[in-house]
Amino acid sequence: MTPESAFDSAALDNLLAAPLVLAIMLPLLGSALTTALPRLAPLLGTLIAVGTAGAAIWTTVAVWTRGPIHLVLGGWDPSLAIALRADGMAAALVLMANLVGLAISVYALGYFRAPDRAQSFWPLWLLLWAALNGLFLAGDLFNLYVMLELLGLAAAALGALTGSRDAITANLRYLLVGLVASLTYLFGVALLYTAYGTLDIGLLSSAIAADEPSPLDAAALTLMVAGLAMKSALFPLHFWLPPAHASAPAPVSAALSALVVKAAFYLILRLWLDLFEPILDLSASMLLGLLGAGAVLWGSWQALRAERLKLLAAYSTVAQIGYLFLFFPLLAATPPGPSRDNLLAALLLMALTHGFAKAGFFMAAGLVQTNAGHDRIDDLGGTAQRLPATTFAIALAGSALIGLPPSGSFIGKWLLMQGAIETGQWWWVVVGTLGTLLSAAYIFRVLSRAFGLEPTPIKFVTDARAEVPALMLSLVSVAVLGLASGPLWTLLGLNASGGGA
Amino acid sequence: MGAQFLFGGVGVVLFVLGLWSFLVHAPLLRKVIALNIMGSGVFHVLIAVAYRGDTAPPDPVPHALVLTGIVVAVSATALALTFGGRLMDMDKDGTDDA
Amino acid sequence: MTTLLILFDVLLLGTLLALAFAAVLSVEPRRAVMLFIAFGLWLSLVWARMQAPDVALAEAAIGAGLGGALMLAAARRAARVRRSEANGSTMP
Amino acid sequence: MNNSLATLLPGLIVLSSMVPGAMIFLVREESHLLRTVLNLFGAVLKLLLVGVMVWAVWQGNELESRLVIAPGLELVLHADALSVLFATLSTVLWLITTIYAIGYLEHSPNRSRFFGFFSLCVSATVGIALAGNLLTFVIFYEILTLATYPLVAHRGTPEATRGAKIYLAYTLTGGLLLLVGAVWLRTLTGPVDFVEGGVLSGMPPELHGQLIAIFALLLAGLGVKAAIVPLHGWLPQSMVAPAPVSSLLHAVAVVKAGAFGIVRVVYDVYGVTFASELGLLAVLSVLASVTIVYGSLMAMTQDGLKTRLAYSTVSQVSYIALGASLLGPVATIGGLVHLVHQGIMKITLFFCAGNYAETLGVHKVSQMDGVGRRMPWTTLAFTVGALGMIGIPPIAGFVSKWYLGLGAVEAEQHWVLLILAASTMLNAGYFLPILYRAWFRPLPEAWPKEHVFDTRFETMGALLWPPVITAVLCLVAGLLAAAPFSPLEWAQLIAKREYGL
């Protein structure tokens, strides 16, 4: 688009651009402001959090009403400039990430009471938030690299905020792994630029589709997906995640597990579907599926054996990310049509549910930890019973993690199993069933501590600022996503006729 | 194109060399150096792609990407080394700052 | 002419690779960092040769210069810790 | 009937206990009055709504609430004759049990938690009753599991948590098998609503193998809750729960949910004729018969009053499955009427057991010498229930056995008569000694733990009246079996519709 041709529709373009740009720029500005004015950080941070969430909702509404938004920044030729884009998938994830982000912000107000910690937390957290929105809305491969690095650096810095030895060690490892991962990704990008001479995802997509499938595409795909798989902690590259997520402060753990890992996964999905669909065969998808199955079983098993609540939650993230990868072979084996649409929506539904549920879970776990002074599961008895609302949040989030009805992941698993049976890949049903049983075992291992002979709590909610956000997120993952998943299909622009057979 | 391959090929070698060193060497400083060499490899490939012989002006886009990449790399280096320094202090004091 | 130029390029790149290998393989921290800085500076030379003066400047100043300074500080610290451990004293 | 009411009523019936239940969680522990008001308000409102529904279904109205969760996945609540039978039973008994529970738990801790889950439990049971398709059934079936777990674990003693864990392990595994079966069936047929007479008879023969496998999965899933041998292990273990829980949940809600599910699958999914053609009924009747005999034999050996009653439940619930497994309307009537009769008889027995425990500290059969003289009304109610279980006319149990026997003759399965005879002998074998002890053995010098209430009756009013009322219901159901709106009449209506007569 040249500047001239853009001129007549400039006003409309700007209106469409505003929510996308604001969703990224508001937290970025907020980070700068909270850095410059550390005393006002909690106040400014909260205001910015509300504004950012508003921009995200606006983005989603715009996509809902107008369909996908594609925006070339700077008014230059699309191949030269950087594009932002928001389609249904991006909008859904942005909405989830920002609602969770808002809840984390409110929770953090109560969590970081020492001004010192709060001053460190807010600017980094807002940077992380900007990076997340930037990732979900990016339409340019190199811009994604910059966003990935921003995300990685901010996440590692946030994770080490407690300053404890374990936290620094774990997050240093996370930082280094993240750097290797993003450089690997960047190498793939360099190869693509060499071959196709553009970085825009849309243009590359048509260029790749136009050419014969070549080893070059496969190599670029492998490098990029390998890098992102490291970042999304796909088994067996997950080793860095549990210590890093378990040692971070609770609101940060929530953001890392619910959002950061999800962003890397989202990029894999995007590359897979948008760029490399034409060159993929079933075997590549099958490999991802197998790794996902490994993650489901190994992650759940480790979660079951974990002695600490936050470590349990971190291993559960490994397992839950695994579920998402199970969809790849099914998508590959399903021809376009309602069945495939259902799979895609189910995949997203599981990702969204996990986002809400895991954030709620970690926030509740953080409350238990601050209340008990530790998070050793075996000694939690009294605490769990003393904090009914927190325990309730863990229970709700936990049933969403297991995939019990009426949570969103139940619907997701239903459609996953349906897809597996329809495509004849019944072994994923076995994996899903075993994973569900294991996750039920580790969740109820925690919940059974809430029933003891300790004195009865007087009230349901004891600390509203911290407990209500956790409870709300858990409730969304169970009730809203499970009972009203239909709008997701509409948002994705999928054929809403549905039907399995 | 021969020159592009020659130069870029060295970038590939640097990338692999850095990756190998990152994987096999435990000390933080060596890992950081390895990462930087890995990054230099990728940048080198991009610079080689931009190079269009000594007469034609080079492609500025990869150059800008590399500039961005260099700043990102030094940022990451600074953060990683600070983390490492903090750990070293803790070792020295034998305490945990939690 | 071209043969000579190619020879020159090969020499340039060969030195670059040699510096990289040396930096990666040296065990002693300070030596490794010095070699890395040398590698960075040489890299900027190569990039200048490849018509990328902007990037060459940035690499020399930021990559080799500031990155090297950061690493050097870390190496010095590591050496000091090692020395203090060897002496059995906690303070340098 | 008003159209919008017709589409709302089933949903309202579920919500009428769910909303007060959710509110009860928030009630402060010491607000006894508010909690009682919420409890009784929900129970009475539900009863009224169910009354409207009974009338409407009797008139032949279609009541159906639909909520689209996602394309092709619908939450359907549908009122037909069968669902009304189970919903009415649950609602009536819930009201009585609520009164009983308020008295029983007067001074115990964690009452807000208890009554919250108690209400959720009944909501789930009614949801199961009204479920209009397999997806809805699975959702409420799992919610029932989740809502009962805290009730079983309620006391917080090590035995309680252990019993709850065993309960959960059985039911969650069962629920998962049911889920896999339901998903598999869906991939073959697309979305399936329950239809009187079944929907699968038109399936091509090459799918019959898969249909049999699916039936096995569904039966395994439902059999866990219905406590069919060898899936019954959880039931005696979970008798650690407080008496009201045992009464309502293990005599009515949970086990009946399983039995009801079997009836649904046989009649409204497969269709009884088609199920018989596939040879599924034979398997079911054998399993049911084994369970009937095994449960009775085990009951003989138990000294604990509640565990004896629990094994009696194992045995008696399978009468329903037995009725479903015999081809012919008469057996159907026998099975379905037993769904109600067994419920009111068994709840009477559990109420009485709770009264003995609460008033005298009597937990074992061997401690029951002379209780009839100390607590005549309670023991009278117990006697009615026990004689009904044995099948002595004119108590309700006789009607069920009579129709089951006739049904066996009609289906030419004469060996079933032997099972019924053996079971009756065994029932007498484990109930008559109790009655003998209670009425004819001398009083002991002191009761294990006597609790004197400030009342002119033998025990607290809230504990005494519920068993007396249900005992009267047992007599009425037997004496007035031919009256309109009696359980028998209603079962005949269902059978007529199922067989298309």
Next chain:
Amino acid sequence: MTKDPGRSGADARNDAAAAARAAERDRDLSLLLAVLLTLIGIALLGIYWLALNEAEGPRLADLALGLVPRTGVDNPVTAVLLNYRAYDTLMELAVLLAALLGIWSLGPAPAGFQRSGRALAAMVSWVVPLLILAAGYMLWVGGYAPGGAFQAGALLGAAGVIVRLAGDPSAGLPGEHAQRALSVLGVLVFALVGLALLWLGDGFLTYPPSLAKWLILLIESAATLAIGVALAAAYVGGRPATAPASTLASGKAGARTEPTGEGN
């Protein structure tokens, strides 16, 4: 790490043997990896060859070079950095900020700072002004020749490094408040310019051609300062301490830090 003096010689010998075995295992692993990665490297070389063959064209070069006159600068690299792909550059400043904030979040700068010799101190007096001057020149020249905000910022940062090496633990940086303000200046100005353009109807980071040159210069100046401060502060390696010593920098940290006028 610390050795227990009470341990027997046999233990030590066992340890040594175990360490030797571990070292051998490590060597094997590293060799294996070397072979594996060599193979991967060869494959990547082949792929790279293919990629070069696939498109011998100019890629974006001609397009990018051709539009340079409309960008407000003459140096094509600056045109890409601050106009075509300005959004990347903004985010890159954010990356630098993230690193700096991460460094600050770990507390005040660690101890171990050593005053250097007199020779270096003497050098500072003429090298540092020269570097600052060079930075200014680099910033200005970036519009039409090699150079620009990053190179200029790096020179400023280098000046800070030299100042610190010469004896000022705070690397010549101003007090905490000014440091915080300066380090976010780049992001702040960049983002605000972008949003203002969006507000005015040009579009986010879409400079009107008439103003492009000055807007870019404004952004570059702010970025130069921010980069310089951030790099120098990163070299210091810790949060600027507000005087008097904050509550966190209690006894232990204070004992290790030399008494200097921190924060200038």
